[in-house]
Amino acid sequence: MSSTHIPILILGATGYIGGSVLSRLLAHSDAKSFEITALIRSVEKAECLRGFGVKTVVGSTDDVEKLETLASHAHIVFSVVSTDDLPAIQAADKQGYLKSYIILHSLVYGMASGPFVDLGIQNPFSMQIPGLIMAAFDRGHVGMFGKGLLIWPSVHIDDAANLYLILFDAVLANPEKVGHGREGYFFVENGEHTWYDLSKAIGGPFVKAGLSKDSEPTTLTDEELIKYTGSVEIGHKMGSNVRCHANCARGLGWKPTKTNKDMFDNLSLEVSALLNIVQAKQQKAST
Ligand SMILES: NC(=O)c1ccc[n+]([C@@H]2O[C@H](COP(=O)([O-])OP(=O)(O)OC[C@H]3O[C@@H](n4cnc5c(N)ncnc54)[C@H](OP(=O)(O)O)[C@@H]3O)[C@@H](O)[C@H]2O)c1
Incomplete structure (x- = not known):
């Protein structure tokens, strides 16, 4: 990885919401400066995603050790997998320096x-x-x-997925300006x-x-x-x-x-x- 690249981890990239977020990340005007890694359960889907320049790791969020390692190498984690998967959330959070931004979907x-x-x-x-x-x-x-x-x-x-990118851009532009933790809930x-x-x-x-x-x-x-x-x-x-x-x-x-x-x-x-x-x-x- 070049030092100018932003390492990004995405969980749930083959999902309804996660896939819509990933396709927008790849179409981002700064996409060349992202190094995107996706944790994918299917070997075939992982191979297909590699064709888009996405690094893939085959595995599940159940493998907390693997997830901790991946999260520790990422500057930004998009977790668009189960909202109730506590061990997976903690594997991003364990070292205590995480800034969390929670998007709460409606229907x-x-x-x-x-x-x-x-x-x-x-x-x-x-x-x-x-x-x-x-x-x-x-x-x-x-x-x-x-x-x-x-x-x-x-x-x-499309509107829901666009919000992830707007939030991502806002955080990259000026993290101090965007509420996180208790202030970081986005309905x-x-x-x-x-x-x-x-x-x-x-x-x-x-x-x-x-x-x-x-x-x-x-x-x-x-x-x-x-x-x-x-x-x-x-x-x-x-x-x-x-x-x-x-x-x-x-x-x-x-x-x-x-x-x-x-x-x-x-x-x-x-x-x-x-x-x-x-x-x-x-x-x-x-x-
Ligand atoms: N859709 C909605 O209206 C809605 C509304 C409110 C909240 N949400 C929440 O938003 C989250 C994403 O929803 P969605 O509609 O995008 O769901 P989805 O289409 O079912 O996508 C789930 C994604 O998570 C991956 N995944 C599931 N379990 C995993 C595991 N153990 N390890 C690694 N990857 C795993 C799936 O991979 P595979 O391809 O391998 O299955 C898929 O990529 C969910 O928590 C959902 O409850 C959704």
């Missing part, structure tokens, strides 16, 4: 795009909306959390929706595609919450009230461009993309 929507998606090495799908769509395929009718009255904030994947949202409105909007493309006769969502039972979210508790959490304002992000100059209208308008694309995957799997299983 991230839209299909990710870019070179890694095109090559099939990045997950293009988010969590909540695809989860509701897949559940609707299974039960033949769109479901919703509770009566659908509670509210969540949302943000488009991400550009609008709110009720779960009813979201489920109802998913119901529309379902009826159009002939997958359901009725677009009116029905409440997911406890058994269905276990089946589709893993537990009743997780299901209740997902259908809860979550409200925030992205004041700190906007204070950095972040200007999200996509709104809830984009989220609702593009649901049919996501329904057909997921339907294609389900049908291809069914066809493979039957041959």
